[in-house]
Amino acid sequence: MALSPAATMVTDSVTKAGTVKLSAFSTQKPLEKTSAATIKSLESAPLVNLADQLNDAERRKYVKGKKLGSGQYADVFSAHLSTNPSTLYAIKKIKVIEDFKDGITYDSLREIRFLQELRHPNIILLHTVYSTKNQNLNLVLEYLPGGDLLQLIQDTGGTHYGMADIKAWMAMLCRGVYWCHSNFVLHRDIKPNNLLIAASGEIKLADFGLARSFADPAQPMTYNTITKWYRPPELYYQAAHYGGAVDVWSVGCVFAELVGRRVFLGAIPDTDVNMVGAICNAVGTPTEDNWPGVSKLRGYIPVDAADVKPVRGKEHWMQQFRAVGELGVDLMMRMFALDPNARCGMEQALRHPWWTAEPRPSRNEDLPRRGGGVRQMGEDLKRRGGELPVEEEGRADKVARKLDFGAMKV
Amino acid sequence: MPRLTQARAVPAPVEAPLGNKDVCKSQRYLNKSMRFLINPECYHKMCSACVDRIFSFGPARCPVAGCTRTLRKNKFREQTFDDIRVEEEVDIRRRVAAVFNRREEEFETLLAYNDYLNDVEDITYNLINKVDVVATNAKLEAYRTANSQSIDANKSIASREAQDHAAQQVAEKDQARMRREAARREDEEERRALVEGRQDVLNKLAHGGGDAEEIAKESHKVTLKKRLDRRAAAERQRQLQSTEATTNGESNGLSGVLIKGLKTKKDDEPEAPFDPFGGLTIELSYTTVQDHYDWDWLNVQRKDVQYTAGGYDFQEFHSRALCEAFSGLGVFIGEEMAAGDGSSDITTAAAAGAATGSKDTAMYDAL
Numbered sequence: 001m002a003l004s005p006a007a008t009m010v011t012d013s014v015t016k017a018g019t020v021k022l023s024a025f026s027t028q029k030p031l032e033k034t035s036a037a038t039i040k041s042l043e044s045a046p047l048v049n050l051a052d053q054l055n056d057a058e059r060r061k062y063v064k065g066k067k068l069g070s071g072q073y074a075d076v077f078s079a080h081l082s083t084n085p086s087t088l089y090a091i092k093k094i095k096v097i098e099d100f101k102d103g104i105t106y107d108s109l110r111e112i113r114f115l116q117e118l119r120h121p122n123i124i125l126l127h128t129v130y131s132t133k134n135q136n137l138n139l140v141l142e143y144l145p146g147g148d149l150l151q152l153i154q155d156t157g158g159t160h161y162g163m164a165d166i167k168a169w170m171a172m173l174c175r176g177v178y179w180c181h182s183n184f185v186l187h188r189d190i191k192p193n194n195l196l197i198a199a200s201g202e203i204k205l206a207d208f209g210l211a212r213s214f215a216d217p218a219q220p221m222t223y224n225t226i227t228k229w230y231r232p233p234e235l236y237y238q239a240a241h242y243g244g245a246v247d248v249w250s251v252g253c254v255f256a257e258l259v260g261r262r263v264f265l266g267a268i269p270d271t272d273v274n275m276v277g278a279i280c281n282a283v284g285t286p287t288e289d290n291w292p293g294v295s296k297l298r299g300y301i302p303v304d305a306a307d308v309k310p311v312r313g314k315e316h317w318m319q320q321f322r323a324v325g326e327l328g329v330d331l332m333m334r335m336f337a338l339d340p341n342a343r344c345g346m347e348q349a350l351r352h353p354w355w356t357a358e359p360r361p362s363r364n365e366d367l368p369r370r371g372g373g374v375r376q377m378g379e380d381l382k383r384r385g386g387e388l389p390v391e392e393e394g395r396a397d398k399v400a401r402k403l404d405f406g407a408m409k410v
Numbered sequence: 411m412p413r414l415t416q417a418r419a420v421p422a423p424v425e426a427p428l429g430n431k432d433v434c435k436s437q438r439y440l441n442k443s444m445r446f447l448i449n450p451e452c453y454h455k456m457c458s459a460c461v462d463r464i465f466s467f468g469p470a471r472c473p474v475a476g477c478t479r480t481l482r483k484n485k486f487r488e489q490t491f492d493d494i495r496v497e498e499e500v501d502i503r504r505r506v507a508a509v510f511n512r513r514e515e516e517f518e519t520l521l522a523y524n525d526y527l528n529d530v531e532d533i534t535y536n537l538i539n540k541v542d543v544v545a546t547n548a549k550l551e552a553y554r555t556a557n558s559q560s561i562d563a564n565k566s567i568a569s570r571e572a573q574d575h576a577a578q579q580v581a582e583k584d585q586a587r588m589r590r591e592a593a594r595r596e597d598e599e600e601r602r603a604l605v606e607g608r609q610d611v612l613n614k615l616a617h618g619g620g621d622a623e624e625i626a627k628e629s630h631k632v633t634l635k636k637r638l639d640r641r642a643a644a645e646r647q648r649q650l651q652s653t654e655a656t657t658n659g660e661s662n663g664l665s666g667v668l669i670k671g672l673k674t675k676k677d678d679e680p681e682a683p684f685d686p687f688g689g690l691t692i693e694l695s696y697t698t699v700q701d702h703y704d705w706d707w708l709n710v711q712r713k714d715v716q717y718t719a720g721g722y723d724f725q726e727f728h729s730r731a732l733c734e735a736f737s738g739l740g741v742f743i744g745e746e747m748a749a750g751d752g753s754s755d756i757t758t759a760a761a762a763g764a765a766t767g768s769k770d771t772a773m774y775d776a777l
Contacts, residue, residue, distance in 0.1 A: 297715075
């Protein structure tokens, strides 16, 4: 495999992904390994064009099984290799949206684009893509039967975890995000239900439906991205030029949610104003002092001097997050810096002394887990980027979790 | 004091062969059933009657004139060696060896192990020859308290080994006995078969059926066949036994049978310190990103508050621009083909695609 000129990877002891063998990290991934022989054998098929033949060959490699989940945007099936029924995959079949004129949606395009380039133990692996009749896109993904992190967080009765487990999960999350950023990809939708759990206990970053590559300086990016509760203040202030710091804020939110076992920055209803209020309450009010230039941002909402809440000090954070110790709180505070320039980068975060301090992160096999995760994988993968998980389809749509959250809010 | 520089202490005074002691002046000459006992406190010898008499009512001073030790009855035992100095030395060696029980596999080099043995021998020598006894004992105790854990671990290993060894010997003895018995049985059977065959031949001759020569040859053939059959059966039996022995041997330790040459299980290696990067380092191999690039177009934006306040990272832009500029370098198709990687051409295509990739993302982002 050719080395990318961008990065030389030195891997010593990288954990192997569950059922998938990763020989090395790579930024590029050969999607279709169709040898000349298979092409020749297909020549007899009635398909006329070579692309169709290749697609057909790829499709025949997998046997679709049970439907794991179904949503407006995609259906998720379990699948296995036609040659080996014990090798499992998940196939995400993206539905064609009738009134969308331009063919496939941006979400699926983004997802394929970035997943096919990113290969890392903590990022969901895209094996291949093929299309079926009606131009439906099928993404063959890694099979992750362990459910998602949100399930573990919400299962306050049944699942118990400690600092070592939080540290292990956070380390995996940070590695995954670090890998995205060092390959110039912004994930822009990091939240616990996009963190799927593999059979080995590792967590994998999934759902690249909102991802994009770092923008050139002159190029504006949308500020209406990232699920609201995990969205950083600069996006509420409608910054069009931002960087990896937006993901770091989301990682911080996941961190805080892991410790507190409830959404850290939440507001009902989750309007922008309410959310900015929640951030001001929990972290502090952004002002020109703690965030130079903030008042010049397009969506900046001026605050009366009387209402300005000072940036919360260490004691305040320690009160809420004592469970991760002083160093853990320090790392969390760095991730929650209001000024994106002052927020720590992913590499800096990984260099923080918290990781190497006691206790040592749990080993994968010791991490707490919960059964019945296959269905959850279906639920998670069918969702569209930026959506909150829905407990019950239909009448109580989107209400269940919010009510739940309201009850938890102190 | 180093043992080597010191002359060996004077030889022990030869004891009277009849075990004459000052305690009760009785001799074995007078009483054949007399037992002499010693106490490892002072190694003074006295008869069992005296021990009962003096120490039955609790600890008491040694009755030997000039000895001030307090002795207890339960410590008295029979002497193993005739020479009381050997007895004492063996006791000391046993005591020292129980504390200094490091094993050879714990040392990195043979030299280190030998040095350790030399140190231990120095201590032993000092204790035996009463050189610096207080200091040496203090050293011994200090070592014991400091290394109690490893001492216990090695003790249990040693006792397990001793058990294994004993069990192995029993098993070997058992097998040897079985083999002997089988051989004996076989011999007997053969002898019986021989006699039977002979009888058979005689009978056939007596009944006068056919040629004598023929009959003899026939019977010889039969005995030979029988013998071969028996031998094959015995061989099978032996093979069966040996496989049984090896399969049983897997459960080493307390279960009884064992395998030779098994290394005693060691604890897992201590884990390497946690690496938050998971063993991954990213190095740019073609470019070095500078802190600042003087470029008018970029300078304007660098000062724009919409960029600085929004958290746009120009450093990230620099490294991405450089990376994209150099994408595709370092991909040597010839080498890949030579390496025989079937997917090489696709890889290269993907690399080229990735290099231009970020351009087309831009189109559909600004929604």
